[in-house]
Amino acid sequence: MNPADLQLSLAPFQGITTPLFREVFTRHFKGVDKLYTAFFTGGHIRQKNADHPDLAHTHQNGVPVAPQILSKDAEEILLFGRQCRDKGFEEINWNMGCPYPRVANKGRGSGLLPHPDKVEQILESVFPALPVKLSIKCRLGYFSPDEILSLLPVLNRFPLSEIIVHARIGKQLYEGPVNLSAFASALPLSKLPVAYNGDIFSKEDLTKLQQQFPTVNHWMIGRGLLYDPFLAARLKNIPIPENSQFVLYYYVTELYRAYREKTEDRIAALHIMKEFWSYFSNSFANPDQVFNQIKTCVTFSDYEGKISEIFEKSF
Ligand SMILES: Cc1cc2nc3c(=O)[nH]c(=O)nc-3n(C[C@H](O)[C@H](O)[C@H](O)COP(=O)(O)O)c2cc1C
Incomplete structure (x- = not known):
């Protein structure tokens, strides 16, 4: 086909x-x-x-x-x-x-x-x-x-x-x-x-x-x-951008910002992102480790720190 x-x-x-x-x-x-x-x-x-x-x-x-x-x-x-x-x-x-x-x-x-x-x-x-x-x-x-x-x-x-x-x-x-x-x-x-x-x-x-x-x-x-x-x-054999890790980073960051805006900065935004990461962590070589890092975050700044760490390792 x-x-x-x-x-x-x-x-x-x-x-x-x-x-x-x-x-x-x-x-x-x-x-x-x-x-x-x-x-x-x-x-x-x-x-x-x-x-x-x-x-x-x-x-x-x-x-x-x-x-x-x-x-x-x-x-x-x-x-x-x-x-x-x-x-x-x-x-x-x-x-x-x-x-x-x-x-x-x-x-x-x-x-x-x-x-x-x-x-x-x-x-x-x-x-x-x-x-x-x-x-x-x-x-x-x-x-x-x-x-x-x-x-x-x-x-x-x-x-x-x-x-x-x-x-x-x-x-x-x-x-x-x-x-x-x-x-x-x-x-x-x-x-x-x-x-x-x-x-x-x-x-x-x-x-x-x-x-x-x-x-x-x-x-x-x-x-x-x-x-x-x-x-x-x-x-579909559509070319994947060379900077694919950056695209993934922007995707995750935009999602997070949008949920924070939508929830008016309520902690619910973090819960939604954790649910998202329960799937998305599988795009990394060490999914369990990545998801554990996210799962244990309790504040937005924790989360933001972990995201930088996770992506810095993958860039
Ligand atoms: C948390 C969760 C929520 C789901 N919500 C819906 C839904 O609202 N409507 C629906 O038709 N299927 C829903 N599904 C089923 C998925 O659409 C899909 O049929 C299922 O994950 C199998 O496809 P996959 O193997 O490609 O993931 C849900 C599945 C999960 C795990």
């Missing part, structure tokens, strides 16, 4: 891939074709979403954003779709992948996957009134990777724009290996475009997946991009 045809998206991470993060990320790094908001729930939707900062931009640095909803209520999905249409979005994404028991036990997120009948009822009410495109992000199942085999014939009946499959089951949470053979069994059953998500960390990972699944051309990447923000450029 021509690298230019490759579609890459940044997976949503609640609390990490905030609008502010996406803004700073796409300013510094090339190669990502699409962004997703973390999920909105019914509570958010019924309150004034119009002012929600996560719906403030249909594009960030030219990259389109798809807002995501976690719901099992057709009315809520329609309401969200209308709110998003009014703000200029073209697509919303329905989260059927969230694995957490408090979500799944209430039949939301991946808890919907064992119930194709419920999914069908919801989609019948949502289409054709929905004024925007609808894509789905799901897993192979909640209890078993076979669940998707019963779900796909139902999804095929609706004009969904895409099904993004995270190749795990809900019960796995984020643990254990991705199940490529189950993904391979499901893929031919879909008449809709299917995107792949799960454990893409390097060019070798993507190349293997492309060889195994040549019909897939959209690859959603989460941790891989949080660990190595140049990954999308690497995958």
